[in-house]
Amino acid sequence: MARGRFILLEGCDRAGKSTQCAMLVAALKEKGYAVELCKFPERTTTIGQMINAYLTNAKELDDQAIHLLFSANRWEAMQAMKNKLREGVHLVVDRYAYSGVAFSAAKGLDLTWCKNPDRGLVRPDLTFFLDLPTSEAEKRGGFGEERYEKRELQEKVRHLFHELKGKEWVMVDARSSVQAMHETILKTALDKIQEAQNEAQSGELLE
Ligand code: FDM
Ligand code: MG
Numbered sequence: 001m002a003r004g005r006f007i008l009l010e011g012c013d014r015a016g017k018s019t020q021c022a023m024l025v026a027a028l029k030e031k032g033y034a035v036e037l038c039k040f041p042e043r044t045t046t047i048g049q050m051i052n053a054y055l056t057n058a059k060e061l062d063d064q065a066i067h068l069l070f071s072a073n074r075w076e077a078m079q080a081m082k083n084k085l086r087e088g089v090h091l092v093v094d095r096y097a098y099s100g101v102a103f104s105a106a107k108g109l110d111l112t113w114c115k116n117p118d119r120g121l122v123r124p125d126l127t128f129f130l131d132l133p134t135s136e137a138e139k140r141g142g143f144g145e146e147r148y149e150k151r152e153l154q155e156k157v158r159h160l161f162h163e164l165k166g167k168e169w170v171m172v173d174a175r176s177s178v179q180a181m182h183e184t185i186l187k188t189a190l191d192k193i194q195e196a197q198n199e200a201q202s203g204e205l206l207e
Pocket of ligand 2: 013
């Protein structure tokens with residue numbers, strides 16, 4: 001059996017990541033694939049509750065401390081994610097280490113320091129970056145509710161995402177319609193999943 005694919009959606013706030021993740025999961029399920037949604041921060045764990053308190057301004061934390069909590073929140077999910085992938089389950093992931101680095105570095109922390117705690121996390125097979133100009137994000141509902149939803153910071157975050165992006169990233173214009181974005185994302189994800197199945201048939205991916 002082919003290992004599941006790790007499909008990541010990254011981007012600034014209000015770019016439509018959560019909507020697109022939900023649509024992708026639903027479409028893959030409808031096609032008969034085993035697929036699960038993961039979201040970071042995962043606010044339900046003990047660490048996640050601390051992160052939530054920080055983001056909703058209920059609690060103050062040093063920039064370094066919150067950075068490490070975001071990373072720990074990924075590490076605590078790692079074994080379960082690896083198990084799922086090994087079982088052939090595809091994972092659609094809403095934010096990951098790139099958000100971790102981009103947001104903390106945008107606040108002024110050293111870029112290399114920011115990257116270090118996430119070294120060794122399982123790598124995405126496919127990363128979509130939903131790109132939205134900050135001026136557009138501001139117009140969307142709910143912007144400004146949480147700690148990081150401020151124009152100046154979001155501009156820096158967007159700039160850092162562009163610095164961090166790998167050659168293999170798939171850039172998606174988040175000004176496009178929900179449906180148009182979904183079609184692009186679904187098609188690319190299906191190609192990736194098919195590629196994995198072909199490799200498994202030729203034995204290359206068997207562990
Ligand atoms: N965020 C998210 C970080 O600062 N570091 C991280 O590692 C992650 C995963 O948390 F402003 C920020 C990004 C965003 C906030 O994310 C909450 P959601 O996706 O809006 O819940
Ligand atoms: Mg948000």
